[in-house]
Amino acid sequence: MPKRILIIYTGGTIGMKQTVNGLAPAADLMAEITQLIELGPAFHENPPQLQTLSYEPLIDSSDMTPEIWLKIAADIEMRYDDYDGFVVLHGTDTLAYTSSALCYFLRRHGKPVVLTGAQLPFGFPRSDARSNLISAIEVAATMPVSMAQVCVVFGSRIMRGNRVTKISANAYDAFDSPRFPLLGSIGIDIQFFSSLHTRAPEHPDLDVRLQLPEDNAVALLRLHPGISASMFRAVCASPGLRALVLEAYGSGNGPTRDPQFLDAVRQAVASGVMVVVVSQPLDGVVTFERYASGSGLAGVGAISGRDLTTEAAISKLYFLLASGASASSF
Numbered sequence: 001m002p003k004r005i006l007i008i009y010t011g012g013t014i015g016m017k018q019t020v021n022g023l024a025p026a027a028d029l030m031a032e033i034t035q036l037i038e039l040g041p042a043f044h045e046n047p048p049q050l051q052t053l054s055y056e057p058l059i060d061s062s063d064m065t066p067e068i069w070l071k072i073a074a075d076i077e078m079r080y081d082d083y084d085g086f087v088v089l090h091g092t093d094t095l096a097y098t099s100s101a102l103c104y105f106l107r108r109h110g111k112p113v114v115l116t117g118a119q120l121p122f123g124f125p126r127s128d129a130r131s132n133l134i135s136a137i138e139v140a141a142t143m144p145v146s147m148a149q150v151c152v153v154f155g156s157r158i159m160r161g162n163r164v165t166k167i168s169a170n171a172y173d174a175f176d177s178p179r180f181p182l183l184g185s186i187g188i189d190i191q192f193f194s195s196l197h198t199r200a201p202e203h204p205d206l207d208v209r210l211q212l213p214e215d216n217a218v219a220l221l222r223l224h225p226g227i228s229a230s231m232f233r234a235v236c237a238s239p240g241l242r243a244l245v246l247e248a249y250g251s252g253n254g255p256t257r258d259p260q261f262l263d264a265v266r267q268a269v270a271s272g273v274m275v276v277v278v279s280q281p282l283d284g285v286v287t288f289e290r291y292a293s294g295s296g297l298a299g300v301g302a303i304s305g306r307d308l309t310t311e312a313a314i315s316k317l318y319f320l321l322a323s324g325a326s327a328s329s330f
């Protein structure tokens with residue numbers, strides 16, 4: 001029995017056309033995908049049955065919003081029983097935020113949900129669009145059930161949805177997963193590294209009413225030499241702020257010789273702002289106790305984001321705020 005795969009097209013370079021203002025999303029990709037579907041031989045064995053769902057409007061992913069994350073999650077859940085897997089076509093700029101968001105917002109994880117995009121549009125010479133699309137469909141159709149999860153397929157890599165990050169605006173391997181082992185690789189054959197991975201738990205009956213927080217509920221601040229307590233306070237004073245992702249140094253370290261800075265963090269936490277610390281280096285993991293400068297942040301109530309990427313921390317905070325959970329569930 002052929003696998004049934006739903007392709008959800010949200011926009012992005014993969015389907016863009018040249019306009020006078022530069023590349024912009026275009027609906028024609030669906031015609032090209034339909035052609036690809038009709039040309040069954042693109043899939044050598046057991047070609048899957050493909051169906052498509054195109055969003056209106058198609059967007060450049062720099063226009064992505066938490067509301068659209070929720071829409072994608074709802075569209076998948078609504079059709080969950082009708083398909084064996086899902087492919088989401090997405091712009092690369094914010095793809096890692098959406099793949100992370102789907103890890104948290106989807107309640108069911110028994111089937112692969114594969115995000116992909118491209119560095120060059122479908123019709124361009126040397127475009128990676130066709131190969132990424134075909135690889136994503138194959139992964140959605142063949143990922144072992146024991147590994148089924150939200151993942152990103154791009155270039156030669158298969159990566160966990162909430163550990164992936166965009167590392168290049170140029171290379172065909174535009175994404176990597178430096179804080180978590182790859183789920184598999186794409187070469188002549190598709191290989192799944194199944195011994196390393198299990199799938200996320202499902203919560204199909206979880207009846208949480210999701211209510212997205214207001215705009216500006218989550219902010220991101222990157223530490224740098226010269227940053228001051230007043231800068232931190234100014235960000236925390238922005239109306240509606242409920243959570244802050246703090247990109248700290250190394251293993252979660254921050255300034256220790258500026259008592260006002262730590263005081264500002266303490267006050268933010270006391271006023272109800274969740275302060276989540278992630279690490280700046282690509283492969284960094286927050287281990288507060290390694291340095292006194294990390295203990296400082298922990299001591300004033302900041303939460304360790306451990307091996308979360310910035311993208312995953314932001315989308316997880318949106319999920320926690322939307323579901324009414326508190327800092328203790330981070």
Ligand code: ASP
Pocket residue numbers: 011012013014059060061062090091092093094117118119
């Ligand atoms: N600006 C584009 C987008 O994110 C870039 C891309 O798709 O590669 O939609």
